Amino acid sequence: MVFPALLWILLLTYAKALTTTMIRPVIKSDLPHLKRVIDANDLFPSDMLDDMTANYLLKEGDDNAKAEEIWLTELVNDQPISVLYCTPEKMTEGTYNTLLLAVHPDQQGQGRGRRIMLHIEDL
Secondary structure, three states: OHHHHHHHHHHHHHHHHHOOEEEEEOOHHHHHHHHHHHHHHOOOOOOHHHHHHHHHHHOOOOOHHHOOOEEEEEEEOOEEOEEEEEEEOOOOOOOEEEEEEEEOHHHOOOOHHHHHHHHHHHO
16 A cells, blocks of 8 residues: 555645745734734734734835834745734844744744744845
8 A cells, every 4th residue: 555655645745835935024914814823822812913013004005114113924825824023122223122923833843933033134
């Protein structure tokens, strides 16, 4: 029965190759997904996320690049699976503090937290 096992491995490899990922700024429609990430990690009451992102999302219609805060998410097949929140360190230039980093438990152990941290360092 080696053939079915090999076929299964090939199918999993093919499915993984079809998975698309992207890191981008958070938008308002991401909030329900990000709340699930926060709840799944039992970090804090996810209802707080609305207030936490309010000022940032006000700038969404303009240009988030003008915002001092940085909110990022990684999408897997167009669904947010992680959240990163950074604020600038006062009295410095280009120094940020990461206050929130969470990856949905189903996606942990795949280097996703590391990848989003590397992304923020390149901004």
